[in-house]
Amino acid sequence: xxxxxxxxxxxxxxxxDELLVKxxxxxxxxxxxxxxxxxxxxxxxxxxxxxxxxTRLAICSFIYGVAGCSLAILMMWxxxxxxxxxxxxxxxxxxxxxxxxxxxxxxxxxxxxxAAHLMVLTFLLRSKLLPGxxxxxxxxxxxxxxxxxxVSATEANxxxxxxxxxxxxxxxxx
Amino acid sequence: MQEASIRVxxxxxxxxxxxxxxxxxxxxxxxxxxxxxxxxxxSFLALLWGVASLSYTVGTGIGSWGLNKTVGWAWDITNxxxxxxxGHAGTLISAILxxxxxxxxxxxxxxxxxxxxxxxICAALFPVFHMGRVWLxxxxxxxxxxxxxxxxxxxxxxxxxVFAISTYFSVSLVFWYLGLIPDLxxxxxxxxxxxxxxxxxxxxxxxFGWKGxxxxxxxxxxxxxxxxxxxxPLVLSVHTIVSMDFAxxxxxxxxxxxxxxxxxxxxxxxxxxxxxxxxxxARKVLNLEDxxxxxxxxxxxxxxxxxxxxxxxxxxxxxxxxxYSGVEYEAYAFINRATGPYWWAYxxxxxxxxxxxxxxxxxxxRRSMVATFIISIFVNIGMWFERFVIIVTSLHRDYLTSSxxxxxxxxxxxxxxxxxxxxxxxxxLIFSRVFPVxxxxxxxxxxxxxxxxxxxxxxxxx
Numbered sequence: 001x002x003x004x005x006x007x008x009x010x011x012x013x014x015x016x017d018e019l020l021v022k023x024x025x026x027x028x029x030x031x032x033x034x035x036x037x038x039x040x041x042x043x044x045x046x047x048x049x050x051x052x053x054x055t056r057l058a059i060c061s062f063i064y065g066v067a068g069c070s071l072a073i074l075m076m077w078x079x080x081x082x083x084x085x086x087x088x089x090x091x092x093x094x095x096x097x098x099x100x101x102x103x104x105x106x107x108x109x110x111x112x113x114x115a116a117h118l119m120v121l122t123f124l125l126r127s128k129l130l131p132g133x134x135x136x137x138x139x140x141x142x143x144x145x146x147x148x149x150x151v152s153a154t155e156a157n158x159x160x161x162x163x164x165x166x167x168x169x170x171x172x173x174x
Numbered sequence: 175m176q177e178a179s180i181r182v183x184x185x186x187x188x189x190x191x192x193x194x195x196x197x198x199x200x201x202x203x204x205x206x207x208x209x210x211x212x213x214x215x216x217s218f219l220a221l222l223w224g225v226a227s228l229s230y231t232v233g234t235g236i237g238s239w240g241l242n243k244t245v246g247w248a249w250d251i252t253n254x255x256x257x258x259x260x261g262h263a264g265t266l267i268s269a270i271l272x273x274x275x276x277x278x279x280x281x282x283x284x285x286x287x288x289x290x291x292x293x294x295i296c297a298a299l300f301p302v303f304h305m306g307r308v309w310l311x312x313x314x315x316x317x318x319x320x321x322x323x324x325x326x327x328x329x330x331x332x333x334x335x336v337f338a339i340s341t342y343f344s345v346s347l348v349f350w351y352l353g354l355i356p357d358l359x360x361x362x363x364x365x366x367x368x369x370x371x372x373x374x375x376x377x378x379x380x381x382f383g384w385k386g387x388x389x390x391x392x393x394x395x396x397x398x399x400x401x402x403x404x405x406x407p408l409v410l411s412v413h414t415i416v417s418m419d420f421a422x423x424x425x426x427x428x429x430x431x432x433x434x435x436x437x438x439x440x441x442x443x444x445x446x447x448x449x450x451x452x453x454x455x456a457r458k459v460l461n462l463e464d465x466x467x468x469x470x471x472x473x474x475x476x477x478x479x480x481x482x483x484x485x486x487x488x489x490x491x492x493x494x495x496x497x498y499s500g501v502e503y504e505a506y507a508f509i510n511r512a513t514g515p516y517w518w519a520y521x522x523x524x525x526x527x528x529x530x531x532x533x534x535x536x537x538x539x540r541r542s543m544v545a546t547f548i549i550s551i552f553v554n555i556g557m558w559f560e561r562f563v564i565i566v567t568s569l570h571r572d573y574l575t576s577s578x579x580x581x582x583x584x585x586x587x588x589x590x591x592x593x594x595x596x597x598x599x600x601x602x603l604i605f606s607r608v609f610p611v612x613x614x615x616x617x618x619x620x621x622x623x624x625x626x627x628x629x630x631x632x633x634x635x636x
Contacts, residue, residue, distance in 0.1 A: 038386050039388070039391065043388070047388060052392055057400065079325035080328050083325065088329065093329070102328065105338065106337045108411060110337070113345070115400075116401055116405075117348060119400060120401070123397045124382065126393065127390045129384060131379050131380070131382055135359065135362070136383075140366050143362070144195050144363060145190070
């Protein structure tokens with residue numbers, strides 16, 4: 001109980017992304033848990049230090065694409081071959097395999113439509129990005145020119161963390 | 175990332191992250207200058223003229239246009255293809271150049287993508303209003319209905335176009351807006367620091383609560399990359415399908431197998447010309463000369479040479495094949511283009527599209543802002559004539575001599591075209607005051623690479 005109670009979050013604010021990476025690496029080597037990093041642009045290599053697994057959004061996109069492709073073919077088969085086959089300009093619609101060549105453009109468009117939009121939607125929901133959401137940012141400058149590292153500290157290692165942050169060039173520590 | 179040291183810096187001056195934000199957010203946070211207002215008023219008047227012409231068309235009918243039984247497609251479809259083509263440069267810059275890791279694109283991708291969206295809106299107006307009864311435009315969609323149920327014809331390239339353009343528009347819009355979210359968050363938080371409540375609230379809603387955590391960024395980059403990968407075949411498919419509107423018909427002059435690649439190259443060609451026209455003005459009006467400089471202009475001019483030459487070869491190939499095929503209708507259609515009553519349109523096209531871009535082989539011309547601006551206007555005009563030549567000259571001499579006719583645009587049709595120009599520039603001008611015109615977070619992420627490389631060859635070689 002005591003340990004949980006004394007858990008607190010320390011913020012280290014850097015003005016350079018490379019310094020933050022240096023600090024994060026030292027903290028990780030000390031076995032300190034880094035909660036999160038906020039930055040105005042992607043810092044490459046930070047995912048590994050934070051132990052963030054690779055996102056699966058690309059796989060989602062592939063599945064959405066396959067679904068879009070199948071739905072498009074199903075729709076065109078139903079409308080043109082099954083429900084109301086019509087003979088426009090001497091081009092009758094007898095069977096799906098005969099029509100597939102002229103169905104390719106729309107099948108492709110529907111694949112892209114579903115893959116793109118549903119992936120973006122998944123991303124927005126997963127990262128809790130919606131109109132009206134208040135941004136839970138630790139410092140108001142972290143979308144402009146400051147790089148913020150959030151570290152969870154205990155009574156025991158609190159001073160170590162602060163000294164590492166100071167040594168690696170954090171301009172402010174909160 | 176390593177960059178060859180012979181490269182010149184892409185941003186002039188040693189900027190810090192703070193300066194980048196200051197420079198790029200200034201048009202959004204500050205007041206518009208008088209050039210902006212002048213441009214806005216002119217564009218808005220043109221837009222109003224277009225609204226009046228369109229209203230007249232809807233009220234009176236398509237008879238107010240200069241179309242006739244022989245020439246059923248003319249001015250409107252010319253403008254449709256012209257605008258769609260212009261849109262293609264934005265996707266090319268944001269998607270294809272992203273996959274090729276061309277860093278210079280970062281100064282121009284945001285505004286080029288915005289251009290795509292506005293150009294596609296302008297383009298879509300033409301076929302929609304050409305339907306005549308525009309309130310029935312939803313009939314092109316495969317919706318359950320009470321007519322039988324009668325579905326749209328999926329074998330028709332015109333329906334492929336509906337799907338291609340709606341997908342292209344919506345995916346481009348999402349791609350563009352997604353890239354904007356982190357930059358809108360920057361404006362939101364800058365407004366909070368400046369105690370500007372209203373701007374903070376508005377951009378707070380627009381930025382969807384973006385926080386920029388490590389996990390967000392990792393997802394964001396993945397999504398951007400996959401969207402680029404999806405947009406690349408998409409943009410090629412759109413103009414391919416537009417060209418199939420013509421190529422799948424049996425009209426001599428349209429029934430051509432080289433149309434898809436030829437149209438795609440032409441689209442990129444005209445799109446880059448429009449990007450140059452716009453950016454050369456925007457960099458002055460918005461004080462972004464350090465960010466959009468001669469290096470960017472030169473890189474775009476090189477693409478203009480490439481695509482312009484492809485277009486030139488396509489013109490010559492078409493002519494050669496018309497003769498080589500031995501089809502007399504085909505041969506006539508092409509001889510008639512060059513020497514018939516529309517010879518002036520054909521030769522305007524040849525001069526503007528084939529000859530003028532070749533001037534960019536000279537380094538001095540390629541790097542001159544004035545020359546680039548003038549040539550970009552020539553290319554815009556030339557590409558408009560290309561579509562006019564393909565559409566009108568192929569139609570106006572029908573199989574039966576008794577159907578031969580001429581096409582002349584009416585005042586109303588010209589008004590609609592000017593209206594779309596007004597719509598395009600009005601949208602762009604509003605965009606330049608509401609959203610950051612340069613992808614701020616992307617530029618920040620490469621700032622160091624650009625800066626280090628710049629200082630290592632900025633005249634003092636160690």
